[in-house]
Amino acid sequence: MLCCSEDDIALAQYGSSNSGRMKTLYRQGLKHRYGSLMQIISGVHFNFSFPESFWDALFGKQDEKTRQNAKSEAYFGLIRNYYRFGWLIPYFFGASPAICSSFLQGKETKLPFEKVGGTLYLPKATSLRLSDLGYTNSAQSALKIGFNGLEQYLEGLNQAIHTPSQDFAKIGVKVDGEYRQLNDYVLQIENELYAPIRPKRVARSGEKPSEALSRGGVEYIEVRSLDVNPFSPIGITAEQIRFLDLFLTWCALKDSEPMDNCELECWRENWNKVIVDGRQVGLQLQIGCHGEVLDSQSWVKRVFADLREIAKHMDSAHGGNEYAAVCDKLEAWNENPELSISGQLLAKTKELGGLGKVGCELGKEYRQKNLLTNIKRIRLK
Template identity: 65%
Template sequence: MSNFIARLNLLLKNLDVFRQYTRGIEREALRCYKNGRLATTPHPKGLGSAYSNRWITTDFSESLLEFITPVSNDISVLLSQLEDMHHFTQTKLGKERLWPLSMPCHISNENDINLAQYGSSNSAKMKMLYRKGLKYRYGSLMQIISGVHFNFSFPDSFWDALFGEQDNISRRLSKSKTYFGLIRNYYRFGWLIPYFFGASPALCSSFVKDKNVTLPFKNIGKTLYLPKATSLRLSDLGYINSFQNSFKISLNTLEQYLNDLNQAIRMPSENFRKIGVKINGEHRQLNSNLLQIENELYTPIRPKCIAKNGEKPAEALKNFGVEYIEVRSLDINPYSPIGITKEQICFLDIFLTWASLIDSDHMDYSEFIYCCDNWRKVVLQGRKIGLELRIDYHYEKIITLQECAKDIFKDLLLIAKSMDIVHSSTEYQDICTKLSSWINDPELTVSGQLLEMTKRYGSFKEVGYRLGEQYRSTYLNHRYKVYSSQELENEVVRSRYAQANQEKTDIQSFDEYLEEYFSYLKR
């Protein structure tokens, strides 16, 4: 009996495990005008404070909205919360609408991308300065690429099934070890996610007009595309920055991960030093190290822990271990008004369970590079039949994407059958059956469908316009399912009060605040 089957059998002793998974979603979306150009207006006042609103905020830019759901054990509730937020938001946007694609709408000038504003408190100024540093380091265009982040955790019953009763310290260690095993396996096999759900095979030529691009793009008017690409968002053009792959941050243990991360945060960068930290009294970035703060590490998946009492993310991980993981490699699904579907979530349930149950040897830097190369192949040419990947570099095993995916699905189907028993449905098996057909026919994938639609309508912009118009109507006609209009309006009022209160209580100068915040770098 394989270790995977043995571990799965342990879970099958309490099928309720599969009912108790915890999930949360963060969906990004650009505001745009009817003509498909980036909206340059400030964050809508009717949405309250972007600094304090728990559910509707901004990311890098004033134009880049972010919707954040509470955590939930119920997928339907989770999606309904997102639908309610989108409806409420559209009622505050006037004639603006949400861009339904990951790659940005038409950008005439990079200076049109206005940095997010959060107020006058020191913590708000730090959020804004961090973004200013990203602009100087990487450029603003890269930062307004939109995606969906999927937060996921296993319930206590999952850990009880695998490890039995444990004291708090032992349980914390077991969870962190298992989550890091999952993360390594995500690097090894997570390219399945952009293969199936990647939705950025094309982009507007305005995105690369000032870049030295060597990719063999073809064009449809002002639209550039790669014929077999799945997710340009995850390529070196997007938020996965090849420069950061040289950091050599270990994925083997929490302790090694934190040590390497702290080194990157402390390590001076000659390139970033040239930008300057404070020039003629103007702050340009938080510091000139490889990473300004932990969040600047761009990865397809992250270990996470809820920070308490002002802890930094790395401090929370050190103190409490890994509590959940954040999957960051999902493109906006253009065929969903809210950017993600129930089918995608069901597949992630199955895949993340599998990645935690199969064996996961430690990964050295050589294997890490092979894994990154597999991802690069899939995002740039994943719909090429017979694309060869290198799996298990110790044995120099080369296998086609189709062969590898079919092997994985044998295990995934076993998990899906168990999940369907507890949910009294066939949903999980149905998604496995559907995606299995996409393995042999890559044009059925989301990227394949989207590229065909782009060719049919003649441009990336036209597809975004048509879907944006359709979804604007969908949002406005939506009826609240979880929230009420009053609940969301109350959060707007509360968020404004919270920002104002924070601004009143700050007594330090901003320079003093930064000095205190980064005092740990001197230790």
């Protein structure tokens, strides 16, 4: 997480058209609601869909409408399982165990931060970007948006963009002739829903995301809980993508019972535990609302027993053993969580005396590699 003052951060400008001005005003609203600092936090959005051959194998031949409904239902099953087990992503790939101390800027926190140089960190944290200090909207915790099907999801989303917020009303919509936000609802627009995963369909011109979903059902899903990987010059590695192939396929194939609000809150609590204390060996996670608990490492072993079966089929289809190798590597990380990305990054931060120094060192390294690559390309020409 980068730090600077609120006044140093310029709003994105999208031109003078009506749609462009609305996009800028939306971000003006975000600034007033959460502060400009939140808008400099970056993550990786990973869009994922299955080919028609996958659905043919799963459902057999279907007419267009039946296939559309079946795909939407299956994608929502995937989403529910993602809420149940998606904490695996920050567990392995979280890359924000530390923040610049100025990032808090007077915010109160009960988290027991430790300090190195100008950096605050939690010893076992994985992804503070996903915590209440990151890209979040605490007002959304009261929303009851369900994931048991397209109709329920759209109904909850529609209610959210029409639910007034007392806190946001205090900001004002138009003050002294200047707009401060699009409206004073909990969500200004649908995209303000900060979910770790979203059902999606490519929208037509002028069409809202919910209208696109209502028209054609779920076309793909958007995974939103990946931190930018600082150890990759492009922010994500092929190994991470292969894991997502395995994990999201498993989420689609695994039984996925309907999820009530109690279970959803339980799994959200598990996510929070992994986000702030995920590398703690023996971290206890609750299974549903029934009081049963299991430590995170044992959970990982259960899941990977299934992932290895999927890896066999993917390696057979593609040739080689790259998917099995990903399982090998991540199971070793599970045995020693300090090998995970957050563990590596925190060790580097302590070694160099601060997160900013790590960023500068990696930036110089990637710049040099890119310069050498460009020189080689020029010579080849």
